[in-house]
Amino acid sequence: MHLKVKAKNLSYKINEKKLFHDISFELFSGKAIHVQGDNGSGKTTLLKIICGLTNQVKGDLELKLDKKICFLGHKNALKQYLTVEQNLSLLGVSDHQDLNKHLIEFALNKSLDVTLSNLSFGQQKKIALLRVFLNDSDLLVLDEPCVGLDQQSQKYLCSFINNELTLGKSILFSSHISLDITSEVLNLNK
Amino acid sequence: MIKNFIHQFASPKTYIYQVDRLYPYILYISLTIYLISIFWGLFLTPEDFVQGNSYRIIYLHVPASFISQSLFMAMAIASAIYLIWKVKLSVYLVRSIAPIGAVTTFIALISGSIWGIPTWGTWWVWDARIVSTLILFIMYLGLISLHDSFSNHEKADKFLSILALVGSVNIPIIKMSVEWWSTLHQPASITISNKPAIDLVMLYPLFGSMIGFAGIVTCLVILSSKLQILKRERNKSWVKNYA
Amino acid sequence: MNIIKYELLKLRSKSRGWLGPILVFILIMVAFPLTIEISNNDLGQSFFSVLWIAMLLVMMLATEDIFLEDYNDGSLDQFAISNINLSYVVAAKIFIYWLLIGLPISLLGSLFCLGMTNSIYLASHILPILLVTSYIFINVFSFGNALSLTKGSVLGTLVTLPLLLPLLIVLGKVVISINLNLNYLGFVGLLLGVLSIIIFLIPLIISYIIRAHLE
Amino acid sequence: MLNFKFNSLSEALLMQSQNGQNHGIFVWSVIIIVFISILATFVFYKINIKKISKKLK
Numbered sequence: 001m002h003l004k005v006k007a008k009n010l011s012y013k014i015n016e017k018k019l020f021h022d023i024s025f026e027l028f029s030g031k032a033i034h035v036q037g038d039n040g041s042g043k044t045t046l047l048k049i050i051c052g053l054t055n056q057v058k059g060d061l062e063l064k065l066d067k068k069i070c071f072l073g074h075k076n077a078l079k080q081y082l083t084v085e086q087n088l089s090l091l092g093v094s095d096h097q098d099l100n101k102h103l104i105e106f107a108l109n110k111s112l113d114v115t116l117s118n119l120s121f122g123q124q125k126k127i128a129l130l131r132v133f134l135n136d137s138d139l140l141v142l143d144e145p146c147v148g149l150d151q152q153s154q155k156y157l158c159s160f161i162n163n164e165l166t167l168g169k170s171i172l173f174s175s176h177i178s179l180d181i182t183s184e185v186l187n188l189n190k
Numbered sequence: 191m192i193k194n195f196i197h198q199f200a201s202p203k204t205y206i207y208q209v210d211r212l213y214p215y216i217l218y219i220s221l222t223i224y225l226i227s228i229f230w231g232l233f234l235t236p237e238d239f240v241q242g243n244s245y246r247i248i249y250l251h252v253p254a255s256f257i258s259q260s261l262f263m264a265m266a267i268a269s270a271i272y273l274i275w276k277v278k279l280s281v282y283l284v285r286s287i288a289p290i291g292a293v294t295t296f297i298a299l300i301s302g303s304i305w306g307i308p309t310w311g312t313w314w315v316w317d318a319r320i321v322s323t324l325i326l327f328i329m330y331l332g333l334i335s336l337h338d339s340f341s342n343h344e345k346a347d348k349f350l351s352i353l354a355l356v357g358s359v360n361i362p363i364i365k366m367s368v369e370w371w372s373t374l375h376q377p378a379s380i381t382i383s384n385k386p387a388i389d390l391v392m393l394y395p396l397f398g399s400m401i402g403f404a405g406i407v408t409c410l411v412i413l414s415s416k417l418q419i420l421k422r423e424r425n426k427s428w429v430k431n432y433a
Numbered sequence: 434m435n436i437i438k439y440e441l442l443k444l445r446s447k448s449r450g451w452l453g454p455i456l457v458f459i460l461i462m463v464a465f466p467l468t469i470e471i472s473n474n475d476l477g478q479s480f481f482s483v484l485w486i487a488m489l490l491v492m493m494l495a496t497e498d499i500f501l502e503d504y505n506d507g508s509l510d511q512f513a514i515s516n517i518n519l520s521y522v523v524a525a526k527i528f529i530y531w532l533l534i535g536l537p538i539s540l541l542g543s544l545f546c547l548g549m550t551n552s553i554y555l556a557s558h559i560l561p562i563l564l565v566t567s568y569i570f571i572n573v574f575s576f577g578n579a580l581s582l583t584k585g586s587v588l589g590t591l592v593t594l595p596l597l598l599p600l601l602i603v604l605g606k607v608v609i610s611i612n613l614n615l616n617y618l619g620f621v622g623l624l625l626g627v628l629s630i631i632i633f634l635i636p637l638i639i640s641y642i643i644r645a646h647l648e
Numbered sequence: 649m650l651n652f653k654f655n656s657l658s659e660a661l662l663m664q665s666q667n668g669q670n671h672g673i674f675v676w677s678v679i680i681i682v683f684i685s686i687l688a689t690f691v692f693y694k695i696n697i698k699k700i701s702k703k704l705k
Binding site: 228232233234235236237241242243244246247250251254290293296297300301304305307308406409410413414416417420421424429430432433 | 651652653654663664667671674675677678679681685689694696700704705
């Protein structure tokens with residue numbers, strides 16, 4: 001059990017308006033934190049602060065990671081005009097040995113040559129999730145990972161995350177859909 | 191330590207109270223100097239040998255064009271301070287100098303082109319100074335529109351100061367290159383550089399009008415920065431007390 | 434190396450992104466003589482000013498979504514999180530844009546020069562200058578479009594065009610020198626000097642701006 | 649050194665030069681434009697500051 005993330009009294013403001021303040025938590029390896037809160041309570045911002053995309057206004061954030069963070073946000077980082085296969089190679093996962101397994105599980109193995117804009121929202125999300133599944137990092141940051149996913153895929157995602165936790169990875173996620181993941185809850189509501 | 195010092199000293203609150211104290215002195219002294227110098231320049235100085243009485247526009251034109259360039263330099267310094275030390279006040283100043291700079295550049299342009307009618311026979315010449323002043327004017331407006339198009343103030347502040355800094359590096363280059371360009375194209379009849387060296391009697395009121403105009407512009411910047419601070423810090427409790 | 438490969442793939446599969454500006458350039462160069470009497474001998478005279486302005490316009494159009502697309506679909510977030518230096522990514526993007534847009538336009542510009550002035554000497558001497566200029570244009574417009582990332586390219590152009598004016602003056606001087614058979618190597622040296630400064634500075638500045646955008 | 653160069657108000661308004669041209673219109677219009685634009689800027693900021701302080705109260 002190593003300490004991966006330690007946040008102390010994090011605060012954030014937009015245009016001098018407080019979004020959240022005095023958020024403190026610790027995340028150990030093999031543990032998950034579920035960030036909860038109403039719309040506009042700053043979940044995405046908090047996750048972005050942990051990724052280092054945004055700077056907190058106050059407070060300290062300590063990261064002890066050996067590898068880079070794997071982040072999945074609202075935006076999928078996929079190119080609409082490229083085929084699935086090209087997108088996978090852009091994500092840098094096209095040579096991964098486990099790729100086929102996940103593709104079959106997501107029923108995407110037959111649409112490798114399809115241009116991405118012809119796929120549905122949920123299917124695009126699944127391709128974005130492949131990057132998470134084939135990650136090479138010890139901290140996963142997932143912002144609403146199961147928006148648009150069907151029941152089966154949600155279950156698959158949960159089982160994957162639980163498996164990752166047993167492998168000693170740390171996970172931070174936000175979700176309005178309840179997921180079957182053993183996690184601590186961090187509530188941003190005042 | 192320097193950082194702490196600046197942050198304490200340059201808080202918008204201290205600034206606004208200090209500036210309120212100084213404002214009337216600056217305004218009245220500089221207004222007096224300015225009006226006296228203009229009066230002196232208009233009625234007491236001798237007529238120019240070459241240009242006749244139209245040269246009296248110099249007392250209005252030169253201060254404006256000089257100040258319009260200095261204001262950009264001031265903006266660049268303030269932007270650098272913001273980017274290095276994250277002093278909020280300095281970026282408020284950058285944003286509040288920009289419209290004032292645009293106004294002074296506008297004054298310089300208009301007075302220059304009216305001056306051009308009797309002197310050069312035309313109100314617009316592709317002269318180096320005029321072109322670079324026009325570019326300066328557009329850059330001021332560009333800075334304002336860049337800052338206003340972002341709703342997130344912190345973002346807007348960063349972009350504004352980057353652009354002001356890059357622009358300030360470019361202004362001397364633009365000036366030099368435009369001068370270089372116009373030396374080849376321009377017929378000699380309309381250069382203003384070969385006018386006789388200015389007489390000392392004419393120089394005193396010119397200095398006076400420059401100092402006076404600088405003071406007036408300082409007052410304008412103070413007002414504009416007050417407006418900016420009140421807008422941006424309206425959620426702070428001290429602003430409510432102040433208002 | 435991977436970044437260059439992927440950026441190339443991205444831009445290549447988006448034909449309106451790279452072919453469009455080239456075609457617009459051709460259209461402008463074809464349209465410009467139509468506005469003048471065909472017998473007019475001054476065609477060669479005004480040709481170069483149209484060439485520079487057309488180049489300016491087309492580079493502005495071409496760089497319009499150089500970062501916008503990656504910003505909208507979240508790729509920039511991924512770049513910023515990954516341990517690749519963001520300014521490398523920016524530099525690679527600019528290089529690819531130059532390779533697919535700037536290079537063909539420079540070649541075409543030199544070709545049009547041959548057609549308009551019937552002078553191989555002029556056309557061959559203008560080519561290296563076109564190559565360097567297009568690279569500088571793409572760099573500076575990328576800076577402007579990074580500043581006005583989500584606010585449209587009009588703002589970006591408004592903000593960057595004044596910065597490019599000295600360059601246009603230098604270009605005018607170069608054409609005069611080549612026309613008069615004077616030594617123009619000094620100007621080329623100046624352009625190369627500007628280029629070498631810009632190549633290092635612009636990606637750094639842009640990566641700072643992009644980080645601010647991602648916040 | 650500090651003598652009036654114009655003898656009457658009308659002469660000052662006309663500002664006839666040695667070459668016979670009247671430069672008064674240029675000089676005075678510049679003066680009016682400069683003063684008006686400075687004044688307008690002052691008024692603009694004064695009004696806006698007042699407006700915003702009223703809102704803040």
